[in-house]
Amino acid sequence: MAELQVLLQHRNVPGIDGIDVYESHGGYAGLRAALGKERQGVIDEVKASGLRGRGGAGFPTWIKWNGLPKSGPAQHYLLCNADEGEPGTFKDRELLLKLPHMVVEGMAIAAYATRSTNGFAYVRGEFVESAAQLRKAIDQAYRRGYLGRNILGHSDFCFDLHIHTGAGSYECGEETALMSSLMGERGQPRLKPPHGPLPVVSGVWGSPTLINNVETYACVPHILTHGGAWYAAMGTQRSPGTKIFSVSGHVARPGNYEVELGTPLTELIELAGGVVGGALKAVIPGGSSVPILPAEKCAGVTLDYEGCQAAGTMLGSGGFMVFNDKTDIVALMRRTAQFYAHESCGKCTPCREGTRWMSRVLDRITSGAGRMEDIDLLLSICDQIDGRSYCPLGDAASWPIRAGIRNFRHEFEHWVRHGSSPISGFVPPVRSHGPASVPGRQE
C-alpha cells in the first residue's frame, strides 16, 4: 500500500508556498467553485464529503458550519486552530510552512459558507517560521482579491484574516481556552453545553464562532474543487477521506504521511521505513492523550476513528509514535504525566491536583522508591480525574496512564520490586525545573 496524497501532493514543489505556483497547481479553484454556489450549497458539499474535524475529536465539520445563524446582523468569527501542541503531532506546522495558501483558501471558503467577516488564525507561539509563511500567504491573498472586501467581485462577501500567536500553553489548543486567550485572558476554558452555549451560538466576544483545525480547513478546497462525493469515496464509510499521520520515534523515516483512513496500522509503520533499534514494543497512534497500544494488539487495527476505538485507543490528532523494545514504558508514562502536570491550566481541582500527584507518584516509582500500592494509587487518581474535570485535558491526562498500567503492569511491578528498570542499562533521568533566569541580572 502507498500513501494517498491529497493535501500533501505538492508539498515539495518549489515555490508552492507562493501564490503563483499554488494557483498553477489548482489553487483557489475551490474558492471560485464555492462562490459559484449558494452558501447552503457549500455546506451541503462538505456534508456530502463526510469530512470530520482533524483536530482530535473527529466531529462532523458540516454540522458546525450549519450551526451558525443563517441570517441576522450578528458578526460571525472564524478561527483556525493552529496551536498544535499535542505531543507527537507535527502536521499543522508542516501544512502552514509549505502549503499556507491551502489553509487560507479553506478558511475563506468556510467564511463564505458561514457568513463570517473576521477571522483569526491562532498560531502556536513557537511556530515562528510557519507564522511567517502564513503572513506572506495572507498578504498575497489580499493582493489577489481572495481576502478583504468583495472577494472575487462578490458583492456580499468580505473577509479579513489576522494572525494571533499563542505564547506557550498546550491548553490553549482546547477551543474555548483558545477563545479566552484570543480575548486576552489566561488560557482557561469556558463552559460548554449542557451548562453553557456552543461556540457557534456564542463564542469569541459573545458572537457566533466557527473553529476548525488547520488540516480540516486544508481539506476544504479539495472538496469544493472535486466534489463531496469524490472525497467521500476515499477512506471508509464512517471515516471518509485521507488523514495526515505524523510518524516519529523508532522508525527509519519519521515524517508526515498522508494515507486513506482505514489503512492498517502496521502499513503506516512500513511506510515510515519500519521499526529500528529493536522489535516493535508499542504504538501511541493519536498523540500523547490516547491510550498506548502494545505490539501484540497492533495487528489488524485500522487507522480510522472506529478502528482505533475498537482497539481500545483513539485516532486523536494523528501523532503516531512508535517505540521499540528498548523503551521503558514506566519512564515514558512518567514523562507523559509530567507533560500534563505542566500544562494543566489550574482551573479545576481534579486535574490541577491529580496531574501533579500522578507525576509525583511516577517520579517515586522511577526513583526506585515505589511501593506496590502506588500502582493502584495511580489507577485511583486516574479515576478521580477522568470524567470529573472541567475540560477534556484532565480526561486526556488519565487515559494514557491507565492504559500504560493495564497493558504493561508487569513493568511497573518490576520497577517496584527491583528499584530499577526492566530494560537493562536504562537509567531514568532525574531533573529539576528551574526558571533558567540569569542570576543577578533581574532589574
Added chain:
Amino acid sequence: MVAASAGRFSEAGLAQLTEIVSHYPDPGGAILPALWLAQREYGGWLPAEAIVEVAARLGRPASEIQGVASFYTMYNMQQRGRHHIEVCTCLTCGCLGAYEVIDELERILGIHLGQATADGEFSLTEAECLNYCEAATVVQVGERYFGGVNAENAADLIARLRGSEECTPVSLSNAIVEAIVPGYFASSAHG
C-alpha cells in the same frame, strides 16, 4: 485607542501596537500581541515596568496584565540568557537521546538545567514537545529550531551560538511581531 504612557515603546513599536489594536473588536484582544511587542522593546523579557506600560497603553489594570503574562511560558518574567536553549525531552525526543543532550550541554556550559551561565550568555531549560518530533532530538533557541541534536554535535551547536550576534529572546519576539503585524498599517486599510 492606544493611550499615552511613560515607558520604553519605540515609535515603530507604538505604530505596530496601534495597528494590532485595530484587528480586534475589543482592545482586550491586543493584550497577548502587546506583550510580545513589550518583550521585544524591553530587551527580551518583561520587567515590572513593561507590565505597567502595557497596562497603561491598553487602559487595563496592571494586575490583569501581570496575571495574563504569567500564565504563558513564552513570556519571560525573568531575564534569560542571551541564548536561551530549550531542549525538548517529551515523548519522542526523550526516547531518542534528549537526556544525553542535556547531560552534554550541562557539562559544556557548567550549569544545570534551569540555570544560566554567570556571564549571562546561555540559559538552559527543558521543553515540552516542540511538535517537530520527526527531527528528534529538537532544540529551540529563540526563533530557531535545531533538529537531530545529539551528544556528539551538541558542542558544535554551542560554538555556533557563541559566535552569533543575536539575542534570542529579542529576535524571537521580533519575528513574532513581524508575523502578526502586516506590512501595511491601519490607515492604508486592507483591500
